[in-house]
Amino acid sequence: MRANQLPVGEVGAASPVALKELPAPTTSGLGTLIKAVVKGASEKLDLTEANIIVAGGRGLKEAANFKLLNDLADVCGATVGASRAVVDAGWVPHTIQVGQTGKTVAPSLYIAVGISGAIQHLAGMSGSKVIVAINKDANAPIFQKATYGIVGDLFEVVPAITQEFKAIL
Ligand SMILES: Cc1cc2nc3c(=O)[nH]c(=O)nc-3n(C[C@H](O)[C@H](O)[C@H](O)COP(=O)(O)OP(=O)(O)OC[C@H]3O[C@@H](n4cnc5c(N)ncnc54)[C@H](O)[C@@H]3O)c2cc1C
Numbered sequence: 286m287r288a289n290q291l292p293v294g295e296v297g298a299a300s301p302v303a304l305k306e307l308p309a310p311t312t313s314g315l316g317t318l319i320k321a322v323v324k325g326a327s328e329k330l331d332l333t334e335a336n337i338i339v340a341g342g343r344g345l346k347e348a349a350n351f352k353l354l355n356d357l358a359d360v361c362g363a364t365v366g367a368s369r370a371v372v373d374a375g376w377v378p379h380t381i382q383v384g385q386t387g388k389t390v391a392p393s394l395y396i397a398v399g400i401s402g403a404i405q406h407l408a409g410m411s412g413s414k415v416i417v418a419i420n421k422d423a424n425a426p427i428f429q430k431a432t433y434g435i436v437g438d439l440f441e442v443v444p445a446i447t448q449e450f451k452a453i454l
Pocket of ligand 1: 341342343344345367368369370371382383384385386387388398399400401402403404405406409419420421422425437438439440
């Protein structure tokens, strides 16, 4: 099972699930042996653990404009993700790529900024509980998956949202 892909069920009186404690298997019986867990340098949560993700795509035009997303992420406690297009362009590292050949994520809130919504990207984030898409093209495929869609220029919309969050958080 991939992390955070299944909802946590209620355990009540009527639950058919019986909890049973089992001894941990010995390492010799495991197919995988974890030798070390190395934390990344970032203080931000890893994408797969993040409750809120703000992800950017080619619509950001250039690497420096990821600052807009970092500012938004800072005010709402989010982790920044990216599409493969911008990883391939060398704007951001592969560690933050979401999708078929990146990470599979399922946060409570996924804000897709300037991302078209290619099938390979959707494969990595469509398990998100709430998806907000910001794209200037009303026909972008991401809107098919979005819970809320904002058709507009991200260079106006993202700073406006950041200001709103600053005011209420
Ligand atoms: C085998 C394979 C594996 C792949 N794996 C992945 C993967 O893991 N993850 C992944 O993401 N992709 C993956 N891809 C690539 C995928 O097919 C797309 O090419 C990629 O997701 C496109 O990235 P994008 O949405 O950032 O760029 P684009 O498709 O170029 O979309 C940019 C969007 O920005 C919008 N935009 C432009 N300017 C603005 C503005 N000012 N304001 C608002 N919106 C704007 C445009 O309308 C457009 O919708 C894979 C492809 C293949 C073939």
